[in-house]
Amino acid sequence: MQIRQLKIQNFRGISSMTWSLQDAFCCLIGAGDSGKSTILDAAEAVLNSRWFSFSESDFLACDTGNTIEIEATVGELSRALKSDERFGLYIRGWTAAGELRDEPEGDDEPVLTVRLTVDATLEPVWEMVCDRVETPRTISNRDRALFGLVRLAGDDARHLAWGQGSVLSRLTGDNKEAATRLAEAYRAARDSAKLGQIESLARTATAAEGFAMGLGAYVEGHYEPGLELGRSGLSSGSIALHDDGVPLRLAGLGTRRLATLAIQRSAISEGAIILVDEIEHGLEPHRIIGAISQLKANQNAASAANTPVGQVLLTTHSDIALAECGAQSLHVIKTSRPDRVTSARKTEAPIPVAALMRFTPRAFFAKRILVCEGMTEVGLLLGVREQWPSRHHGKPIEQMGVALADGNGAQAPALALALAALGYPTALFMDSDVPLPPPTTASLSAARVAVFEYGSMLNTEQAIFSAARNPRVQELLDVARDNHGYEQVNDALFPHISGLSQATVKEDFQNWGHHCELTAAEAKTIVGNVAKNKKWFKEQRYGRQIGDIVWNIIEEDPQTPLAIALLGLEEWAYA
Numbered sequence: 001m002q003i004r005q006l007k008i009q010n011f012r013g014i015s016s017m018t019w020s021l022q023d024a025f026c027c028l029i030g031a032g033d034s035g036k037s038t039i040l041d042a043a044e045a046v047l048n049s050r051w052f053s054f055s056e057s058d059f060l061a062c063d064t065g066n067t068i069e070i071e072a073t074v075g076e077l078s079r080a081l082k083s084d085e086r087f088g089l090y091i092r093g094w095t096a097a098g099e100l101r102d103e104p105e106g107d108d109e110p111v112l113t114v115r116l117t118v119d120a121t122l123e124p125v126w127e128m129v130c131d132r133v134e135t136p137r138t139i140s141n142r143d144r145a146l147f148g149l150v151r152l153a154g155d156d157a158r159h160l161a162w163g164q165g166s167v168l169s170r171l172t173g174d175n176k177e178a179a180t181r182l183a184e185a186y187r188a189a190r191d192s193a194k195l196g197q198i199e200s201l202a203r204t205a206t207a208a209e210g211f212a213m214g215l216g217a218y219v220e221g222h223y224e225p226g227l228e229l230g231r232s233g234l235s236s237g238s239i240a241l242h243d244d245g246v247p248l249r250l251a252g253l254g255t256r257r258l259a260t261l262a263i264q265r266s267a268i269s270e271g272a273i274i275l276v277d278e279i280e281h282g283l284e285p286h287r288i289i290g291a292i293s294q295l296k297a298n299q300n301a302a303s304a305a306n307t308p309v310g311q312v313l314l315t316t317h318s319d320i321a322l323a324e325c326g327a328q329s330l331h332v333i334k335t336s337r338p339d340r341v342t343s344a345r346k347t348e349a350p351i352p353v354a355a356l357m358r359f360t361p362r363a364f365f366a367k368r369i370l371v372c373e374g375m376t377e378v379g380l381l382l383g384v385r386e387q388w389p390s391r392h393h394g395k396p397i398e399q400m401g402v403a404l405a406d407g408n409g410a411q412a413p414a415l416a417l418a419l420a421a422l423g424y425p426t427a428l429f430m431d432s433d434v435p436l437p438p439p440t441t442a443s444l445s446a447a448r449v450a451v452f453e454y455g456s457m458l459n460t461e462q463a464i465f466s467a468a469r470n471p472r473v474q475e476l477l478d479v480a481r482d483n484h485g486y487e488q489v490n491d492a493l494f495p496h497i498s499g500l501s502q503a504t505v506k507e508d509f510q511n512w513g514h515h516c517e518l519t520a521a522e523a524k525t526i527v528g529n530v531a532k533n534k535k536w537f538k539e540q541r542y543g544r545q546i547g548d549i550v551w552n553i554i555e556e557d558p559q560t561p562l563a564i565a566l567l568g569l570e571e572w573a574y575a
Contacts, residue, residue, distance in 0.1 A: 001081075001148050001271050002311040004094050004111055005073040008042045008342070010066035012058055015340040020098045021311075022346065024299055027325035028315045030333035031367045031401065035342045036315040039333065040151070040275045043313065046070040046116040046126070047273065049145035054118045060340065068118040071129070073100060074147055075111045076308050078270045081146050087112055090130040090137065102131045114139065114147070148310070149273040152261040201225040205241055211262035216283075216290040217255040220244045253282030258291060271308025280318035292324045319361035327354040332364070334423040349418035352411045356419075359406040366424075367401030370573065371416045373430035374409050376460050379540035381429065381569070383547015384554075388570055397573040413440050420447040427452065427572050429565070433459040452568050454561040461537065464546075465528035466521070467560035468553045470510040473524060475549050477509060480536040483545070492534050496526050 002024060008017040014035050028036045045052050060066045075094055081087055093101045093108030104110060115129045115136065126144060127136035196202050202225065209223035221244025241248040241259075248259060261276065274295070280288050295312050302309045316322055322330075327350040335342045347353045356363060360378075363369050372378040381404055389396050407415050407428070413436060416428040427450040435457070436444075444451055454463040465473060481489045494505040499516030507515075512523055530536075537543050554563040 001074050001078070001273050001308065002076040003043060003047075003072055003273060003313075004075045004098075004109075005071075005100060006039070006043060007069070007071040008039070009069040010060040011042050011068050011070060012038045012060070013335065013340060014038055014042075014342045015060050017342040017344075019344045022098070023329060024309050025296060025312045025325070025329045026314070026331050027322065027329045028313065028331050028333050028344070029317075029322060029364050031365070033335070034333045035335045036333050037277055039342070039344075040277055040313060040315065042070045043072060043273075044149065044151045044275055045124075046072045046114055047074070047144055047147045047149040048151065049141045049149075051141060052124055054122050054124060056122075058118070064120040064122070067120075068116070070116045071113055073111050073113045074273075075109045076271055076310070077110055077112060078146065078148075078308070081112060082110055086143075086146070087128055087137070090128045090133060092130055114144070147273065148271065149275065150261070151275040152257060152277065152279075196224050198225070201239065208241060208259070208263050212255075212259035215258040215262045215294050216287040217258040217262065218252070220246070223248070254284070254287060257282055258287070271302065271310035273310060274312045274314075276312065276314035278318075279314050279316055280321050285320045288318060288321050289324050292321060317365060319365070322364060323357050323361045327351075327357055330364070332422045332424070343423070345422045347418055347422055349414060349421070352408070352415035352418050355408045355411055356405055356415055359408060360404070363403040363405040366403030368425040368427075368573075369403055369405050369419050370427045370429060370569065371405045371407045371412050371419065373407050373412045373428075374538075375406060375540045376538050376543050377429050377431070378404055378406050379537065379543020379545075380460065380547065380550060381543075381566075382540065383544040384551055384566055385573075386547060387551040388573070391570075392574050395574075400574055402573045413444060416449045417443055417447055420449050426450075427569065429453070429569055431459040431463065432457055433462075450572055452565045452572070454565050456561060458561060459528075459532050461531040462525065462528035463560075463562040463565070464550060464553065465524040465531065467557060467562040468524065468549075469556055470520060472549055472553050472556075473527065474509040476531075476546060477527070479542075479545055479549070480531065483542055484534070484536060489534075489536070492530050493527065496530055497523060 003021055005021065006017070006019045008014050010016075013033065017035070017039070019039075028039065030036050054068070056062050056064055059068060073092070073094065082091060090112055091104060091110045092113060093104030094111045095101065095105075095108055100111070100113075101108070113129050115127050117125045117127070126139050128139050128143075129136045196205075205223040205225050209219055212223070213219055224242050225239050226242035226245070226247065243251060249256065251259070261274070279291060283291065292314075299309045299312070314321075314325075316325070327347060330353065331344045331346050333342065333344055370381070372381060385397050385404075405415070405419075407413075407430070412428060412430055416426050420426045426447075428444065429452045432453045432455050436451075441451075454460075458466070465476065468476065477489065490502060490505045494500040494502055497505070497512070497516055497518060499518075500512060501515075504512070504515045509523075509527075510520075512518075513520060516523070518526070537546060550562070550566075554560075554566055557563060558567060
């Protein structure tokens with residue numbers, strides 16, 4: 001099963017949302033309080049088989065006069081759902097263009113729409129709806145179970161035991177033999193329980209072990225059914241999964257979460273809808289990658305076998321998880337203020353977005369993004385931005401929700417446009433040695449991307465050296481010599497400045513005029529060109545090193561092209 005459209009009204013922090021999903025694998029990201037978890041909660045509430053208890057806090061603005069309404073239109077339906085005995089009369093059509101119509105036509109995908117309504121009585125009502133059928137049909141939790149939705153949120157340990165309503169109980173089937181053996185176990189406790197001899201329990205435990213290992217859960221020995229005595233006495237819930245004799249609920253958080261998800265998923269025979277909130281919670285980086293990779297591999301295997309693929313909707317605040325999910329699965333969640341309208345935007349420019357995922361994926365979690373043309377500009381701003389908090393009540397730009405992103409050179413304008421299309425307030429910082437084409441400039445302006453550059457065909461190195469006073473030029477040369485070698489820097493310089501020798505180039509910059517006929521401005525231009533060609537400050541760490549020097553240059557003359565560009569960036573970051 002796959003959700004084709006999700007509509008939410010007046011649920012928690014969302015006043016309204018209509019999201020038409022195109023993908024089987026969706027990674028939801030966004031700033032805090034953007035509504036990511038609420039979207040998963042809404043999908044779970046409308047399609048999950050368990051009963052939900054609603055309270056005043058579930059209503060928008062805690063106002064029970066705002067009736068909650070959640071609709072999920074589901075495709076990739078199982079035969080059971082499409083049968084006339086079930087919901088065949090309520091089948092609707094989903095077009096190739098992503099539109100819903102009540103009367104399906106030839107090429108439409110058959111879909112069903114489930115509506116959950118909660119009014120001031122706080123009583124939830126689940127209905128199957130179709131406008132061509134006059135009366136909606138109320139559906140039970142057994143009906144909703146057919147949609148195959150599972151949810152991994154925090155630490156749901158109930159699925160690690162054979163209790164009422166647990167997935168292990170459903171996988172096992174008839175457990176009368178277990179109940180009989182429990183009566184014996186009550187008299188002889190652990191020593192005489194011998195639950196591992198019950199074939200159905202042992203078989204389910206072994207299957208659960210395989211499912212859990214497939215998602216990356218650590219298994220110390222092997223899974224087996226074991227007895228846990230509690231204050232409430234013995235019941236089917238007293239039988240729990242054990243790993244090498246230790247209750248699985250005592251394993252690490254990451255292993256418990258992965259095992260729970262794997263067991264829930266295994267109970268769905270056809271294409272489960274899997275909801276995962278913050279997949280990175282409790283997992284090391286390699287297990288985050290492994291879990292996402294396995295979820296994708298399961299879908300690819302189902303697609304290759306021409307069986308239902310199912311759907312994964314996950315949220316994350318991890319740049320590792322985001323990079324593993326990939327640009328094609330990215331959906332940015334935004335909630336406007338004060339009307340609380342929520343949207344999910346998918347990138348239409350996956351190539352530049354994929355590049356950002358490789359270089360600076362954490363930028364996607366910011367509220368605003370400053371795209372820097374390349375590593376020189378990123379490093380320079382990382383150094384300069386350390387001077388800004390003292391001018392803004394001690395606040396760094398990160399507290400203002402701003403992140404720096406590497407634009408990967410010529411792709412920077414396309415990346416800025418792609419981020420703006422995803423709803424991010426975006427700025428672009430680039431040098432001016434290659435002017436932007438007029439159509440690109442027009443597109444950036446139309447997208448409200450603020451562009452900061454030096455003008456006058458200046459690259460970053462030229463802008464820095466041309467604005468620097470003589471002592472600052474010497475400081476920059478000292479940094480270059482420390483990083484790239486004293487002789488190497490000198491050898492790169494003196495052939496380009498007539499009158500300098502290998503000996504005189506070692507002198508202080510302000511003394512160079514005694515040995516050549518160039519003005520200081522002309523010498524600075526040459527040094528800037530050499531710095532550019534030799535990539536003295538090309539790496540991020542080198543650019544960051546000169547941040548203090550560049551800020552001193554700006555303070556000494558705030559009217560230079562360098563100062564105007566960087567002070568403009570500061571104003572944008574703190575706006």
